[in-house]
Amino acid sequence: MKCKVCRGPAVIDLRQHNANFCSEHFVRLVRDQTAKAISQFAMLQPGERVLVAVSGGKDSLALWQILRELGYEADGLYVGLGIGGYSDRSGETTRAFARERGLTLHEVDLREQYDYDVPTAAAVTRRVPCSACGLSKRHLFDQAARDGGYEVVATGHNLDDEAAVLFGNTLRWQDEYLARQLPVLEARPGFPRKVKPLVRLGEREMAAYCVLTGIDYIVEECPMAAGNKHLGYKDALNTIEAQSPGAKSAFYFGFLDRAVQRFADAAPRRDEGTEVASCERCGVPTTSGICAFCRLVERTAGATPVALTRKGKKIS
Amino acid sequence: MKCKVCRGPAVIDLRQHNANFCSEHFVRLVRDQTAKAISQFAMLQPGERVLVAVSGGKDSLALWQILRELGYEADGLYVGLGIGGYSDRSGETTRAFARERGLTLHEVDLREQYDYDVPTAAAVTRRVPCSACGLSKRHLFDQAARDGGYEVVATGHNLDDEAAVLFGNTLRWQDEYLARQLPVLEARPGFPRKVKPLVRLGEREMAAYCVLTGIDYIVEECPMAAGNKHLGYKDALNTIEAQSPGAKSAFYFGFLDRAVQRFADAAPRRDEGTEVASCERCGVPTTSGICAFCRLVERTAGATPVALTRKGKKIS
Numbered sequence: 001m002k003c004k005v006c007r008g009p010a011v012i013d014l015r016q017h018n019a020n021f022c023s024e025h026f027v028r029l030v031r032d033q034t035a036k037a038i039s040q041f042a043m044l045q046p047g048e049r050v051l052v053a054v055s056g057g058k059d060s061l062a063l064w065q066i067l068r069e070l071g072y073e074a075d076g077l078y079v080g081l082g083i084g085g086y087s088d089r090s091g092e093t094t095r096a097f098a099r100e101r102g103l104t105l106h107e108v109d110l111r112e113q114y115d116y117d118v119p120t121a122a123a124v125t126r127r128v129p130c131s132a133c134g135l136s137k138r139h140l141f142d143q144a145a146r147d148g149g150y151e152v153v154a155t156g157h158n159l160d161d162e163a164a165v166l167f168g169n170t171l172r173w174q175d176e177y178l179a180r181q182l183p184v185l186e187a188r189p190g191f192p193r194k195v196k197p198l199v200r201l202g203e204r205e206m207a208a209y210c211v212l213t214g215i216d217y218i219v220e221e222c223p224m225a226a227g228n229k230h231l232g233y234k235d236a237l238n239t240i241e242a243q244s245p246g247a248k249s250a251f252y253f254g255f256l257d258r259a260v261q262r263f264a265d266a267a268p269r270r271d272e273g274t275e276v277a278s279c280e281r282c283g284v285p286t287t288s289g290i291c292a293f294c295r296l297v298e299r300t301a302g303a304t305p306v307a308l309t310r311k312g313k314k315i316s
Numbered sequence: 317m318k319c320k321v322c323r324g325p326a327v328i329d330l331r332q333h334n335a336n337f338c339s340e341h342f343v344r345l346v347r348d349q350t351a352k353a354i355s356q357f358a359m360l361q362p363g364e365r366v367l368v369a370v371s372g373g374k375d376s377l378a379l380w381q382i383l384r385e386l387g388y389e390a391d392g393l394y395v396g397l398g399i400g401g402y403s404d405r406s407g408e409t410t411r412a413f414a415r416e417r418g419l420t421l422h423e424v425d426l427r428e429q430y431d432y433d434v435p436t437a438a439a440v441t442r443r444v445p446c447s448a449c450g451l452s453k454r455h456l457f458d459q460a461a462r463d464g465g466y467e468v469v470a471t472g473h474n475l476d477d478e479a480a481v482l483f484g485n486t487l488r489w490q491d492e493y494l495a496r497q498l499p500v501l502e503a504r505p506g507f508p509r510k511v512k513p514l515v516r517l518g519e520r521e522m523a524a525y526c527v528l529t530g531i532d533y534i535v536e537e538c539p540m541a542a543g544n545k546h547l548g549y550k551d552a553l554n555t556i557e558a559q560s561p562g563a564k565s566a567f568y569f570g571f572l573d574r575a576v577q578r579f580a581d582a583a584p585r586r587d588e589g590t591e592v593a594s595c596e597r598c599g600v601p602t603t604s605g606i607c608a609f610c611r612l613v614e615r616t617a618g619a620t621p622v623a624l625t626r627k628g629k630k631i632s
Contacts, residue, residue, distance in 0.1 A: 170486055171556065171563055173570035175578075232559045236552040240487065243548045247487055254489035262491075262578040 012208050015245035023212045030209045033200040034066045041183045043195035044152060050074040051150035051192070053141050054097075054105070056090035056218040058210045059156030061097050063198055065215065067154065068103070074154070077144045079137055080109035082117020083129075084308035086223055093218045106148065108140050116300035118224065123306045124299055129224040132296060139293035143284070145192040157196040160203045163248045164233040166255055171233075179267035182260065189276075190285040202248065223308065328524050331561035339528045346525045349516040350382045357499045359511035360468060366390040367466035367508070369457050370413075370421070372406035372534040374526045375472030377413050379514055381531065383470065384419070390470070393460050395453055396425035398433020399445075400624035402539055409534045422464065424456050432616035434540065439622040440615055445540040448612060455609035459600070461508040473512040476519040479564045480549040482571055487549075491582035498576065505592075506601040518564065539624065 001010040003022035010020035021029060038044050050067060054060040054076040067074040078094045081087050091107075098105035111117045116124075121132035141153045162183070169177040185194040198206065210217050225231065240247045278284065279291035290298070317326040319338035326336035337345060354360050366383060370376040370392040383390040394410045397403050407423075414421035427433045432440075437448035457469045478499070485493040501510040514522065526533050541547065556563045594600065595607035606614070 171567045171570075173567070173574045175574050229559065232556060236555050239552050239555070240548060243545065251487045251489070254487075258489045258491055 011212070014205070016202075016241075016249055018245075027209060027212055030062075030201060030205060031066050031069060034063070034197050035070055037183065037197050037200045038070075038195075041195075041199075043154075043184055043193075043197055044072060048072075048151045049149060050152045050154050051106075051141070051145050051148060052076050053137070053153060053155045054078050054094050055156070056093040056097075057156070058206045058215070058217045058219075059158050059161075059198055059203075061094070061156075061215050061217050062206050062209050062213075063154060063156045064097075064103070065101075065213065067197070068101075075104040075106065075148070075150070077106045077108070077141060077153075079140050080107065080111065081133060081136070082109075082111045082305075083119060083222060083224055086218075086220060086308075089220070090218050093216060096216065106144055108144065110136060111305075114297050116297065116303065117305065119306040119308050120303050121296060121300050122224070124303050125296070128228065130228060130230070133224070135292055135296060139284070139291070142191050143282075146190070150192060151187070152193045152195055154195050154197055156198055156206075158198040158201050158203055158206055159248055159252060160234055160237070162196065162199050163237055163252045164230055166252055167233045167237055168229060175263050175266035176268060178255075178260065179263040179265075182256070188285075199252070200249075327528070330521070332518075332557075332565055334561075343525060343528055346378075346517060346521060347382050347385060350379070350513050351386055353499065353513050353516045354386075354511075357511070359470075359500050359509075359513055360388060364388070364467045365465060366468045366470050367422075367457070367461050367464060368392050369453070369469060369471045370394050370410050371472070372409040372413075373472070374522045374531070374533045374535075375474050375477075375514055375519075377410070377472075377531050377533050378522050378525050378529075379470060379472045380413075380419070381417075381529065383513070384417075391420040391422065391464070391466070393422045393424070393457060393469075395456050396423065396427070397449060397452070398425075398427045398621075399435060399538060399540055402534075402536060402624075405536070406534050409532060412532065422460055424460065426452060427621075430613050432613065432619065433621065435622040435624050436619050437612060437616050438540070440619050441612070444544065446544060446546070449540070451608055451612060455600070455607070457510075458507050459598075462506070466508060467503070468509045468511055470511050470513055472514055472522075474514040474517050474519055474522055475564055475568060476550055476553070478512065478515050479553055479568045480546055482568055483549045483553055484545060491579050492584060494571075494576065495579040495581075495583035498572070504601075515568070516565075 001013065001020045002008065003010045003025050004019040005025040006022060008022045011023050012026050013020045044050060050072050052060065052064045052067060052074050054064055055078070064074060064076055076094070076098055078091060080091055095105065097103075118129050118133045118136070121136070122129035125132055144150070145153050162181070166178075166181055169181060183196045183199045187193040201209075209215075237248055237251070276285045276287060277289070279286045279294055280289050281294035281297075282291060284291050284293075286292075317329065317336045318324065319326045319341050320335040321341040322338060324338045327339050328342050329336045360366060366388050368376060368380045368383060368390050370380055371394070380390060380392055392410070392414055394407060396407055411421065413419075434445050434449045434452070437452070438445035441448055460466070461469050478497070482494075482497055485497060499512045499515045503509040517525075525531075553564055553567070592601045592603060593605070595602045595610055596605050597610035597613075598607060600607050600609075602608075
């Protein structure tokens, strides 16, 4: 097995590229593919300050490192979600990564600053934990970007993530979600641009990149996500990918090329029609009196913290 | 487990309906769902003569029986594909079904009448066998309908089939195929209407219907289809269905409700622009001098018949 670029000994085979790579050229490929996505979708402009949403996992830590190597002024934001020992370990991993590299890491802790955590919010709202978690993170990323003067929030969503979300939205033909499933969401008044520079790279590539460049990341998955539909969609697409290498990439980029514009009229019109006011609590633009995040904070106020359990057993 | 209708002992549970049924009410449900699809998509008009494409499998034999019970003048057409013992057994099963019920069955045999069979055509064209098979069947169904004065050809495609085809077309965002993936294809000059009355019913329901109404069908799958992508798509959707009962139905009918019209402009315009001539060999409308079927017949003329093999071993 020889590297496609230098013919030296290869360390990884990429079936969708029908090629093998040595460590040096694989690491370069990952960086090049990130730069290509940034350029292809006009994600970042020179001189913009970027806030990277980091979780301690392989994707977000690799993204932070690559953006720095590509010359962007990229700082990190870590949100403590209060998901037991998983959150403790994620935070420690993220802090160590930033400290060792001398990077600026901002932190928000749900329990300390807002008096709730994801398991408690899920119990109070009686919805899947991913719902309260996503709502909290979106709000806090936007707020941190505004407070810190960042034009852009970058997240570590990779091709596997985006293809699985697309698959879920396609299975239900949720046209309003399909219309908005783009690797760039443009800024609107009060909200920064959102970009996903890893959309050209899969989970396997990102894990290999971390191993080969010495990034110590948290391998365990969020215990609250176990068994959720999103992971089922990933499994189904992995089965298809094994049968037809490149199928995931064709699905996601084919959608962007030939389908997403067909759904454009289903996108909610944010800048017309609905009167946008400011949240009475936090001041963020919202269409109702109090924004969804502040309503969640109010609903969870005073709730007894919920222990993290799976099938009735406490876990950490 | 009690029947949802009569509270008698149930014989089958339908998770996507969250209900159980006794034999009598399950058989009625299958018939009612077929009638509902026919009405919902205006598939058949009273007094029209219907040609049912029958293969000897559960779907097509059940469809033929149900259309007769619903009062349609439905005759059968069986195409001998020359796929070894599988074709022999399919033909015998179909003939016995028609004979026992006193139904009119037309037959075409590829080897006898056109001097080729599907394995040989696949070898000569160097394409997957499903390609030559589909081309042959479409041509022969159309021709038999014209020759016999049938306004409509009905096929036994069920929800699992249609959802799997939709999934394959969606994975590649093949907009011209998506635009045409409808349960009814309207007649055009020289071609009958094509309808799929079983789109509201899954494979499991059709197999149960046959068992409960005493239809003796050929259980084995086509040996040439084993391992094809279509079966991979079915597997992937079955995994999703097990996780979310009703997902397949939501995928297919959501597409018809909210997406197919978004792809309409990608459909090939059959009635405008391209000049349609008659095939020099068989007279069927075609855009080239000789139709695709007659070209296949010419290419396979004189070819040594290919034995049916799998992994190098002869099978029957």
